[in-house]
Amino acid sequence: MLLGQILVGRSVIDDAALSLALERQKQAVGERLGAILVRLGLISEQTLLQALCEQLGLTVLDDAHLAAVLPAIEIWHRENAISQALATRYAFVGFASGEDSVTIAARDVLDSSLRELLESTLCPGRRVEYALIAARDLERLLAQIYRIQSAQGPQADLRRLAEDAPVVELVNGVMARATDTRASDVHIEPEEFGFAVRYRIDGVLQGTEQYPRERFDAVVSRIKLISGLDIAERRMPQDGRFSIRTSGVDTDVRVSVIPGVQGESLVLRLLPNTQKTRFDLNTIGIEADHLQLYKSWMAQPDGVILVTGPTGSGKSTTLYATLLACDTAHERVLTVEDPVEYQIPGVTQFQVHPEIGFTFPAALRSILRHDPDTIMIGEIRDVETARIAVQASLTGHRVFSTLHTNDTATAFLRLSDMGVEPFLVGATVRGVVAQRLVRRLCTACAKPHHAPELMPTSVLEALEKLAVRREDWQFMEPAGCSQCGGTGYRGRIAVYELLAATDRLRAALNQPSPTLESLMNAAGTGFRTLREDALLKAARGVTSLEEVYTLAGGVDYRDTLNA
16 A cells, blocks of 8 residues: 555545645655655654554664664674765664674665665675664664764854754654644753653653754754744743644644753643534533532522642633533623633633733733623632632622632632632632543553452442442553553543532631631532542543542552552
């Protein structure tokens, strides 16, 4: 099969993307279709290599194999007097794999000039076995073999370097791999003799890739250039953003650059533009009883609804799903955010700019004169913002916002500590949502829990409280496969804790010195904690007990089983 047919068959690209690449190939004589697809950001290099493996019946040399054969590569290149220029020109490395055989790892194993060089000069009469190699691995190997030192002086033209084709391809390849692996963040970290690229996948940093140090300045400059940042400024932190289409997905990228000892460290936050399927209250993980309670709060014409949790717990996703569930056709919905992460149809969104005085309080005072029905505040950070939110609720507006607390009950105390009178907190807050993210088990490799009956007593008691019958248990464990990268998990789901502002809770809040314990006692027997909500999902086989205990901050359940 042709390469394009394989990629379309795998649903990696569509016919329109293939036609575009083929049209570009007509203009770029001699350039491979796969290279064009990677350069355009339509696929990642890893996806291309997998398709080439299927087409050519070859393998890709991974990091572990390359590390094992590095001494053999150095010996073969030295014995055959292969210069750095020659290896770079034909993009290959080789090593003796037997008495009469040589393995050649190349970016383009079909290159006729490379095959002619091998057959006529380097390997006459010997059996040649071919393998594929990623561009980043090849570049790193060549740097190690020839001990390449950076030739870029302080006066190097950073803009020219940032626009070089290899640098553009490298950055596009990193972004495409991030999209393929569903990464939420990309970390680019300088080191003494190179730089590393790591991807945060399902909340865990994974997939360290090593690159030569001489590429680092060009890569940083490239990212700064497309982010609208000053490429010459290396002493001060900078923040920017850009949009890119990789692997068929339109993605907004927020860029943070901070100078460090070894050089500038970059973090790229990826915000895929897929809100139509992502921002849905029915699919983000909220249980049916919680969803019914939450929608009852939303149905009220006024009041404050708070979503709490640490950074990266999915609060923005919950709020955006809430906004999409609002009747924007008949209601005026306004937001004040820092920054605006996603653009929601039918919602008017405002970005704060503290440097010119357009802060959260200033923005809120202005939009209250904009005839809103619903207001979303990105975060309540100070007493002034909190008081304006409460006043907006008292004047007949529905207010959604986030607050940095660990649980629901603490949110009521936090508002009081900030300076809002407790009776106003009780009168205006309809309810508080606390949430965390747990990893979903990979459906392709998850296996049944080996000894569910030996679970700790605390888990058994919680299951009894939640009325989960033993015959309904579907506890599963992670195993690891190619689809999940060997982790046993693929994707994340939110777990929730909802606390309504009942009369009992308001009475406890109005006491002279309300405590967390008194508020929790007022929550009632039907209240479900974050850990218990996660346990419900584990009992259905959605996540694992490991994730439940990581969420709760407890001991590893396997220690109990092995005791």
